[in-house]
Amino acid sequence: MTLLLALKHRGRTLGRAYFAVQAVAGALWWVGVFTLPQVREATLGGLDPVLTAALDIPLFVVASGVAATAFRPAVWVATVWTACVTVAMMLYATITQEAGWGALAMMAAAAGSVAAALLIQTGRLPTELVLFGPFAFHLARPASAARNAARTGLQIVVFWGLALGVVPVIIATVEQRWKVSLVLPEGWANGVRIAGVALFLAASALGLWSAASMSTKGEGTPLPSAMPRALVVSGPYRLVRNPMAVAGISQGVAVGLMMNSWLVVVYALSGSLVWNWVIRPLEEADLAERFGPAFEEYRARVACWIPRRPARNN
Known part of the structure; x- marks a missing residue:
């Protein structure tokens, strides 16, 4: 039982660490979007960066940072938002042939967010499923x-x-x-x-x-x-x-x-x-x-x- 609790604690710690890294990475990415045209074009294409930032910074960057404290509502806000944005970016990149790198980045973020959310919620990944x-x-x-x-x-x-x-x-x-x-x-x-x-x-x-x-x-x-x-x-x-x-x-x-x-x-x-x-x-x-x-x-x-x-x- 003690070993099981220790493993769950480690799992939750890993989940929190992931969201902390994601928050920092997201913040740095937005800095790149507003300072480097190449980053903006490769990851957002023709999307309005100001409008996108108004939604993504609080729901992705800030929510990920708060999720790193294991605050459950923030965990699921960040995870659901990331999944929704991923689907939208995949469709956008497929239709317009723009922002492909952004779609790839969001796919990785969505997978990581889901795994981290499960770790924080249960302390483990339900691999038996x-x-x-x-x-x-x-x-x-x-x-x-x-x-x-x-x-x-x-x-x-x-x-x-x-x-x-x-x-x-x-x-x-x-x-x-x-x-x-x-x-x-x-x-x-x-x-x-x-x-x-x-x-x-x-x-x-x-x-x-x-x-x-x-x-x-x-x-x-x-x-x-x-x-x-x-x-x-x-x-x-x-x-x-x-x-x-x-x-x-x-x-x-x-x-x-x-x-x-x-x-x-x-x-x-x-x-x-x-x-x-x-x-x-x-x-x-x-x-x-x-x-x-x-x-x-x-x-x-x-x-x-x-x-x-x-x-x-x-």
């Missing part, structure tokens, strides 16, 4: 290796098509529409694309190897709704604990490099943060409950992201 529908943990039904492999193959087609195809195309299109692309010299751009292709091929090979190991040796699939019935510690799993996550994130980065889209790269790297801090703790808690000492020994021996150097025998 991500476990719904196809993402809820369920053991795979007993099936042959061939059937598990077929189901895994279908999952790969759907996941790769959406996460590595549809979503990156949407992100890259928005990046172009909002005029927030980073243009590389032609020689650099070609080199980046080639590096992306090489990384994608290597990551895809790792992903397929991992999926094959999961379906044939784990008696299940990579999807949480049909989790493996056996603990897999061979193949790529002897190198890192979740090679499929390593492969998927690397594939996303590779797609971003091939498309010359820095936002797609950010999308992929953001996925690594979500997986590491939200999904992984839940997944490993489930594995520890189901496999007990066998998983604890495996977790102590094998790293999560980067393979460890083998211990030398004296």
Whole structure:
């Protein structure tokens, strides 16, 4: 109980610290808007800065500062206002092709505000809410290796098509529409694309190897709704604990490099943060409950992201 209270206290402290930083950042941004035409054009476009400031300074900057004291009404005023402005800025940037950087900044602020508000309100983030529908943990039904492999193959087609195809195309299109692309010299751009292709091929090979190991040796699939019935510690799993996550994130980065889209790269790297801090703790808690000492020994021996150097025998 004491540990739980300490964790909640730390969570609330982090939430308050975020709002304090947001208040300072917002104030500095408004200084930039009124003193630097480049900042005003990049983040507000054709919007009237005076009218916008009249609303945003009290509801965003001041409210964030007050929210840093954990005053609950200010927390929700700042959070709701930030979310509303984010939606408005996204629509404005999409329609007018202006203020794209402002839309991106507000998207980051909205995500941070929601997380900070939850931390102040409850002391924690309700990460367990991500476990719904196809993402809820369920053991795979007993099936042959061939059937598990077929189901895994279908999952790969759907996941790769959406996460590595549809979503990156949407992100890259928005990046172009909002005029927030980073243009590389032609020689650099070609080199980046080639590096992306090489990384994608290597990551895809790792992903397929991992999926094959999961379906044939784990008696299940990579999807949480049909989790493996056996603990897999061979193949790529002897190198890192979740090679499929390593492969998927690397594939996303590779797609971003091939498309010359820095936002797609950010999308992929953001996925690594979500997986590491939200999904992984839940997944490993489930594995520890189901496999007990066998998983604890495996977790102590094998790293999560980067393979460890083998211990030398004296």
